[in-house]
Amino acid sequence: DFSYILGHELVELAGKDRRLCAITAAMAEGTGLQEFASAWPKRFFDVGIAEGHAVAMAAGMAKQGMVPVFAVYSTFLQRGFDMLLHDVALQGLHVVLAVDRAGLVGSDGPTHHGCQDVGYLTQIPGMTVLCPACFEELKAMLRAAIDMAGPVAVRYPRGGEGRRYPAWTGEAASVLRQGKDVTLVSYGTLMDEILAATELLAEQSVSAEAIKLHRIAPLDVGVVAESVRRTGRLLVLEDCNENGSVGQQLAAALAKAGIAPKAVVLQNLKHAFAPQGTVSQLRKLLALDARSVAGQVQEMP
Numbered sequence: 001d002f003s004y005i006l007g008h009e010l011v012e013l014a015g016k017d018r019r020l021c022a023i024t025a026a027m028a029e030g031t032g033l034q035e036f037a038s039a040w041p042k043r044f045f046d047v048g049i050a051e052g053h054a055v056a057m058a059a060g061m062a063k064q065g066m067v068p069v070f071a072v073y074s075t076f077l078q079r080g081f082d083m084l085l086h087d088v089a090l091q092g093l094h095v096v097l098a099v100d101r102a103g104l105v106g107s108d109g110p111t112h113h114g115c116q117d118v119g120y121l122t123q124i125p126g127m128t129v130l131c132p133a134c135f136e137e138l139k140a141m142l143r144a145a146i147d148m149a150g151p152v153a154v155r156y157p158r159g160g161e162g163r164r165y166p167a168w169t170g171e172a173a174s175v176l177r178q179g180k181d182v183t184l185v186s187y188g189t190l191m192d193e194i195l196a197a198t199e200l201l202a203e204q205s206v207s208a209e210a211i212k213l214h215r216i217a218p219l220d221v222g223v224v225a226e227s228v229r230r231t232g233r234l235l236v237l238e239d240c241n242e243n244g245s246v247g248q249q250l251a252a253a254l255a256k257a258g259i260a261p262k263a264v265v266l267q268n269l270k271h272a273f274a275p276q277g278t279v280s281q282l283r284k285l286l287a288l289d290a291r292s293v294a295g296q297v298q299e300m301p
Helices: 002-016 034-039 051-063 074-089 117-121 135-147 188-203 222-231 246-256 279-285 290-298
Strands: 020-024 044-046 067-073 096-100 128-130 152-155 173-177 182-186 208-213 215-217 233-237 263-267
Touching: 002 020, 002 034, 002 067, 002 096, 002 135, 020 051, 034 044, 051 067, 051 074, 067 074, 074 096, 074 117, 096 135, 117 152, 128 135, 135 152, 173 188, 173 222, 182 188, 182 222, 182 246, 182 290, 188 208, 188 233, 188 290, 208 222, 222 233, 222 246, 233 246, 233 290, 246 263, 263 290
Parallel strands: 020 044, 020 067, 067 096, 096 152, 128 152, 182 208, 182 233, 233 263
Antiparallel strands: 128 215, 173 208
């Protein structure tokens, strides 16, 4: 799964870079860091259930020239928000956040869904946020994150991959499927639903363009803006709350650029917490699945 891939990749990268170290907050097994702890015990740090301390510690290590990777569940990273702002971002320190269990998680209940990190991470000045949708993308983005400057978050879901995507070469966004009637945008594994929706819409003679955001901060709206100018319609699919969502940011950027689509749909959790359920069940319940996306498009003016 994504957690195992993260841990295994870090072991290899640590063998090439003596500065790299890993931090966890009492979740070495859950975040896939057990292999790292065994391979590089002197560069592995478990701070216990103290996420804020983990972020502050990572800032101190970065200040001393280390490259700390803090692997943490999305839902617990918010405990370190103050430290992310003042100890890391304000000083422009190079701390890598491996944000595990991003988005809908399933199984562990409402407390473990990672639906808030998009809103607060993307508002932090200088923060880069990368969103892999498959294992190979996670590897590529982790390697890129370690080589970047400043704070970087790589957010990925729990469990295994669905579709496999073309090799990522550093672009902020890319068009995965050409279309002329509507622009569909998402990131992470929700792109699986977007691509499935384009196939459903094609059966109804609706030509949908699918855009994958590889990076949601800093947000580059160029590819989306070019597409919406042609299609005149936009739907953004996210498993986070609407306030502070990427969809809101895109809509604002389009308005600022003088682009006025005929229709804009922000398909997300609105202003509510996600309940208990499997990811598949919740996507259907919350209208985040392919059929719901296709249905929303068919209702657009």
